[in-house]
Amino acid sequence: MVGGGMAGAIAALAAREAGASVLLARRGPGGTALSGGAVGVAPDAGAPSTVPFALRLRPMEAARRLAALRPAHPYAIAGVGRLAEALDFAARALPGLLAPFEDRSRFLVTAGGGVAECGLCQRSQVAGDLALARGLVAAVGFRGHLGFDARPWAAAVAGMAAAGAPPSAWAEAELFGGPEEGTLAPHELARALERPGAAEAAGAAVRAVLPAGAAVALLPPVLGLDPAVRVLERLAAAAGVPVAETLADVPSVPGLRLQAALEARLAAAGVELVSGKVELGGWPRRPLLVAGQEREARAVVLASGRFVGGGLVRHGELREALLGLPVEATVGGESGTRLAGRPAPSLTRPERRAPQPLLAAGLRVDAAMRPLGESGQPAHPRLFAAGAVIGGYENAADGTGLGAAILTGYLAGKAAAG
Amino acid sequence: MERFDVIVVGGGVNGTGTARDCAMRGLSVLLLEKQDLGCGASGGSSGMIHGGVRYMLSDRKVTELACRDSGYIQRIVPHLLFRIPFLVPFASKGERARLEERAEWYAFEVYFGAYDQYQPLKRSKPSVRLGAEELYRVEPGLRPGLHGAIAFDEWGIDANRLCLGNALSAETHGARIRTWTEAREVLRRDGRVTGVRWRDALTGEVGEAEAPVVFNASGAWSPAFGRRAGARVPMRPGKGVHLTLDRRWSDYGVLCTAVDGRQMFLMPHENESIVGTTDDDFYGDPDDIEATHDEVQYLLEGAASMVPGVARSRITRAWWGVRTTLHAYGPNEDALSRDHRLLEHAADGAAGLLSIVGGKLASYRAQAEDATDLILSLLGRAPAACHTHEEPLPGGEAPVDVAALASRHGVAEPVAGRIAYRHGARAEEVLRLCDEDPRLRLVLCKGEGILAAEVVHCLRHERVRRLQDLRRRCKLSVGSCGGLDCARPAAQLAARELSWSPEQARAELADLLEAGWRERRAVLDGHQLVQEELLRGVFGGGA
Numbered sequence: 001m002v003g004g005g006m007a008g009a010i011a012a013l014a015a016r017e018a019g020a021s022v023l024l025a026r027r028g029p030g031g032t033a034l035s036g037g038a039v040g041v042a043p044d045a046g047a048p049s050t051v052p053f054a055l056r057l058r059p060m061e062a063a064r065r066l067a068a069l070r071p072a073h074p075y076a077i078a079g080v081g082r083l084a085e086a087l088d089f090a091a092r093a094l095p096g097l098l099a100p101f102e103d104r105s106r107f108l109v110t111a112g113g114g115v116a117e118c119g120l121c122q123r124s125q126v127a128g129d130l131a132l133a134r135g136l137v138a139a140v141g142f143r144g145h146l147g148f149d150a151r152p153w154a155a156a157v158a159g160m161a162a163a164g165a166p167p168s169a170w171a172e173a174e175l176f177g178g179p180e181e182g183t184l185a186p187h188e189l190a191r192a193l194e195r196p197g198a199a200e201a202a203g204a205a206v207r208a209v210l211p212a213g214a215a216v217a218l219l220p221p222v223l224g225l226d227p228a229v230r231v232l233e234r235l236a237a238a239a240g241v242p243v244a245e246t247l248a249d250v251p252s253v254p255g256l257r258l259q260a261a262l263e264a265r266l267a268a269a270g271v272e273l274v275s276g277k278v279e280l281g282g283w284p285r286r287p288l289l290v291a292g293q294e295r296e297a298r299a300v301v302l303a304s305g306r307f308v309g310g311g312l313v314r315h316g317e318l319r320e321a322l323l324g325l326p327v328e329a330t331v332g333g334e335s336g337t338r339l340a341g342r343p344a345p346s347l348t349r350p351e352r353r354a355p356q357p358l359l360a361a362g363l364r365v366d367a368a369m370r371p372l373g374e375s376g377q378p379a380h381p382r383l384f385a386a387g388a389v390i391g392g393y394e395n396a397a398d399g400t401g402l403g404a405a406i407l408t409g410y411l412a413g414k415a416a417a418g
Numbered sequence: 419m420e421r422f423d424v425i426v427v428g429g430g431v432n433g434t435g436t437a438r439d440c441a442m443r444g445l446s447v448l449l450l451e452k453q454d455l456g457c458g459a460s461g462g463s464s465g466m467i468h469g470g471v472r473y474m475l476s477d478r479k480v481t482e483l484a485c486r487d488s489g490y491i492q493r494i495v496p497h498l499l500f501r502i503p504f505l506v507p508f509a510s511k512g513e514r515a516r517l518e519e520r521a522e523w524y525a526f527e528v529y530f531g532a533y534d535q536y537q538p539l540k541r542s543k544p545s546v547r548l549g550a551e552e553l554y555r556v557e558p559g560l561r562p563g564l565h566g567a568i569a570f571d572e573w574g575i576d577a578n579r580l581c582l583g584n585a586l587s588a589e590t591h592g593a594r595i596r597t598w599t600e601a602r603e604v605l606r607r608d609g610r611v612t613g614v615r616w617r618d619a620l621t622g623e624v625g626e627a628e629a630p631v632v633f634n635a636s637g638a639w640s641p642a643f644g645r646r647a648g649a650r651v652p653m654r655p656g657k658g659v660h661l662t663l664d665r666r667w668s669d670y671g672v673l674c675t676a677v678d679g680r681q682m683f684l685m686p687h688e689n690e691s692i693v694g695t696t697d698d699d700f701y702g703d704p705d706d707i708e709a710t711h712d713e714v715q716y717l718l719e720g721a722a723s724m725v726p727g728v729a730r731s732r733i734t735r736a737w738w739g740v741r742t743t744l745h746a747y748g749p750n751e752d753a754l755s756r757d758h759r760l761l762e763h764a765a766d767g768a769a770g771l772l773s774i775v776g777g778k779l780a781s782y783r784a785q786a787e788d789a790t791d792l793i794l795s796l797l798g799r800a801p802a803a804c805h806t807h808e809e810p811l812p813g814g815e816a817p818v819d820v821a822a823l824a825s826r827h828g829v830a831e832p833v834a835g836r837i838a839y840r841h842g843a844r845a846e847e848v849l850r851l852c853d854e855d856p857r858l859r860l861v862l863c864k865g866e867g868i869l870a871a872e873v874v875h876c877l878r879h880e881r882v883r884r885l886q887d888l889r890r891r892c893k894l895s896v897g898s899c900g901g902l903d904c905a906r907p908a909a910q911l912a913a914r915e916l917s918w919s920p921e922q923a924r925a926e927l928a929d930l931l932e933a934g935w936r937e938r939r940a941v942l943d944g945h946q947l948v949q950e951e952l953l954r955g956v957f958g959g960g961a
């Protein structure tokens with residue numbers, strides 16, 4: 001497995017489950033560690049905010065429709081028949097971190113005061129699911145820090161009232177006090193909350209400012225990096241109400257937590273973990289190079305990510321970084337590797353918020369997750385791809401990023417072991 | 419209806435500079451800017467307070483005026499200026515320079531020798547001739563095979579803050595400044611202009627203001643504005659594109675030759691390098707303009723021909739401005755005069771309307787002085803002395819001791835340095851906010867050295883009406899990160915300071931990001947493309 005993000009990790013675990021011996025190498029954290037922290041599967045894109053939660057499409061149905069509408073999306077190419085199985089596999093692989101898979105969308109408040117529809121979420125986010133929360137949601141920011149403004153969170157909840165979201169209010173709690181608090185980065189705050197007694201003190205501070213009738217406290221996404229320290233549970237006990245985190249910006253504590261949980265699970269499952277770069281230049285004629293060492297592998301899964309992960313690069317032209325596989329782009333209904341050579345302005349649209357073909361470019365795969373070469377045939381029968389290195393969707397922005405990584409990782413892992 | 423002596427249309431360097439001069443000479447002034455101060459050619463310029471050595475052959479007067487005025491500008495805003503030494507490298511085609519090449523170098527030396535006469539006017543050092551060895555010692559990144567260079571001195575400036583400084587000073591002298599307010603119609607009676615009808619783009623409010631003189635300083639938009647009064651403003655607009663590179667690629671500005679033989683440059687500018695510029699006749703709508711792939715490649719190739727490493731550099735944005743050069747049919751764009759002219763439109767049936775065409779940032783103060791002299795005479799007022807070359811702009815009152823400033827307020831010295839660069843003597847006021855509220859020590863941008871305190875100061879004192887105005891006040895979200903760290907907290911601070919609703923704050927944030935996207939779209943490659951994926955992960959899809 002080349003890459004240790006969600007796609008590579010799920011592929012490794014799926015291949016282990018199928019009995020293969022697995023080596024996973026990654027040269028650093030990628031998109032997964034930077035993600036907001038919950039798994040986007042298939043948001044019901046067409047539904048305005050007034051449609052009641054109960055009438056929204058469930059993730060599996062939404063994914064089926066998405067596959068029918070967007071033929072280049074990995075859901076269309078892989079088929080969504082095993083999506084539920086893959087998501088369930090992922091949730092069971094990380095039982096301490098993720099809530100069980102239930103084919104039900106979670107509506108979670110984002111760091112900037114939006115609402116994201118997710119198919120799987122971390123346990124720390126469950127109590128903030130607007131479709132389930134009952135009673136007053138109290139958004140609580142930190143008085144001593146300007147980075148987490150609770151007002152937009154409360155407004156985001158209020159904006160979903162017609163869909164059935166509960167009422168909301170906002171408040172600010174004194175976290176540690178002290179002048180240095182305001183200059184800490186999210187991961188530093190998370191570490192500070194792991195110190196003995198800090199979660200309890202913060203919980204008491206939250207309790208002190210909770211509006212009357214508050215049923216849930218929605219807090220900044222900094223509630224500890226290590227789930228074993230149980231910052232959230234201790235804080236909630238002291239606050240006297242269930243507590244949830246919002247989704248995160250970069251740097252993302254929930255994303256780091258997700259990455260750490262994946263690594264712990266890989267080690268426990270007997271995957272050989274190597275830190276370093278993989279070079280595939282001569283493979284399969286020559287052994288591959290893993291952190292400078294020659295290694296033999298019967299099959300390879302490219303789970304090297306998009307641009308952030310390092311799977312794709314563009315220096316004047318788009319290229320797959322390890323093997324130089326052809327990259328495909330889709331512009332206005334036309335798809336092809338030829339389009340990937342166009343200048344950036346021809347691969348982007350003037351409106352920032354429009355889908356951007358340049359950021360949706362990637363490998364094209366067949367239904368067995370094998371990347372296609374110039375000829376349109378699989379580049380190699382035992383080479384597979386998974387996650388954001390596959391194109392056809394804008395992984396970072398279309399709300400399906402980690403979901404597609406789980407599905408394609410699961411399928412590629414099983415196929416590689418087979 | 420409000421009455422003024424003069425209405426200034428346009429908040430570029432000419433509009434703000436003239437508003438200041440008029441206000442200082444006792445006139446009541448209204449300045450209307452349809453977007454934000456500096457957002458036209460002024461902010462889109464190369465930001466050089468240069469002597470115009472290039473114009474010496476054709477327009478010696480322009481050179482002298484520019485040098486003299488640069489000296490004045492240094493006196494009134496010392497904090498905003500920084501020295502940029504420039505190199506004009508010489509190449510030889512063969513191993514040993516041929517006779518005609520030697521003659522060419524000699525001609526250059528004579529030419530720069532002549533320029534040296536003007537250099538003391540702007541406190542610049544005289545030019546020096548460097549041999550090959552010295553040349554590669556001072557600038558090792560230059561391509562091999564050069565035989566030497568002439569080094570000469572120029573000055574750079576933050577042009578947006580120059581416009582702001584003039585506007586703030588004008589306000590202190592009683593002028594009214596309205597940004598995001600467009601002059602939509604010209605009111606006329608009996609062959610004279612009597613005022614304008616304006617519209618506030620943010621509130622939708624409309625209003626009329628009366629004045630016997632309307633000064634059209636709307637840059638590339640001035641022909642369109644003139645037409646509304648039936649007046650003709652002839653000019654030959656030229657589009658100019660620049661690239662910003664993520665770091666300083668050279669210590670000297672380097673003159674390069676583009677593929678078509680045009681002169682262009684690569685220069686260090688504050689923390690970055692700038693490659694510029696193109697100059698092409700522009701027939702389009704100045705509100706609908708972007709950099710093209712061709713322009714980006716043209717500039718990159720030209721810069722890399724002299725500093726090869728630049729070919730691998732990270733381009734963080736491509737931006738543009740439209741020059742308002744005096745009209746002439748025939749010469750190619752570069753050869754057009756950079757002199758300025760004031761046009762009275764009485765013959766067009768619009769007496770009292772005055773337009774400025776051409777000119778330079780570097781001579782803005784003198785242009786404003788000319789305009790103000792003429793405005794006084796159009797008003798039938800007695801001439802009054804101009805003091806804009808003596809009275810400092812805000813922040814220029816006294817030099818700043820950065821180390822002392824940093825330790826006094828407990829902020830890192832590089833951050834204090836950047837804030838002192840932008841705010842001069844007012845940096846003290848900015849940092850005092852941190853003492854009152856320690857949360858404001860939060861660093862929003864490490865690259866630019868932006869503190870939350872600075873954003874709050876700008877919001878309170880620097881005429882910020884939209885979040886994107888902070889791009890021009892303190893470079894918020896203009897750098898290579900595209901706003902990843904700073905955009906959200908700045909939007910939240912603005913919401914608190916300006917009482918925006920959460921929805922409005924989100925709309926402003928989206929608008930800020932859109933402005934950055936427009937400048938990056940043509941240059942998304944390498945690391946900048948990686949950054950774009952991150953930005954879209956955080957801000958894409960609307961969230």
Ligand SMILES: Cc1cc2nc3c(=O)[nH]c(=O)nc-3n(C[C@H](O)[C@H](O)[C@H](O)COP(=O)(O)OP(=O)(O)OC[C@H]3O[C@@H](n4cnc5c(N)ncnc54)[C@H](O)[C@@H]3O)c2cc1C
Pocket residue numbers: 002003004005006007008025026027028029030031032033034035036037038039040041247250276277278279303304305306308309310311322386387388389395396397399400401402403405951952953954955956
């Ligand atoms: C800022 C941001 C926020 C996001 N938020 C969300 C969200 O909230 N929910 C959601 O569902 N999706 C989100 N996404 C999308 C989602 O994070 C990605 O689509 C997903 O993480 C991709 O997973 P991946 O495993 O394919 O790649 P990555 O996680 O990027 O992993 C790629 C791995 O490959 C390794 N690698 C690359 N080349 C080599 C090599 N030569 N040798 C060794 N290793 C190599 C890298 O080091 C890295 O470990 C977000 C994306 C971004 C950028």
Ligand SMILES: Cc1cc2nc3c(=O)[nH]c(=O)nc-3n(C[C@H](O)[C@H](O)[C@H](O)COP(=O)(O)OP(=O)(O)OC[C@H]3O[C@@H](n4cnc5c(N)ncnc54)[C@H](O)[C@@H]3O)c2cc1C
Pocket residue numbers: 427428429430431432433434450451452453454455456457458459460461462463464465466467468599600601602635636637638639640643656657658659695738739740741742776777778779780781
């Ligand atoms: C690429 C480029 C590089 C340059 N480099 C340099 C340099 O290094 N040094 C130098 O000295 N000079 C340079 N110049 C020239 C210099 O920038 C210009 O001469 C100067 O900025 C012109 O200022 P202005 O105020 O006339 O125009 P602008 O700065 O364009 O201001 C006009 C303003 O009017 C506003 N406006 C338009 N219509 C209306 C309306 N109806 N109502 C209200 N407001 C309106 C616009 O929004 C705009 O802000 C350069 C120019 C360009 C284009």
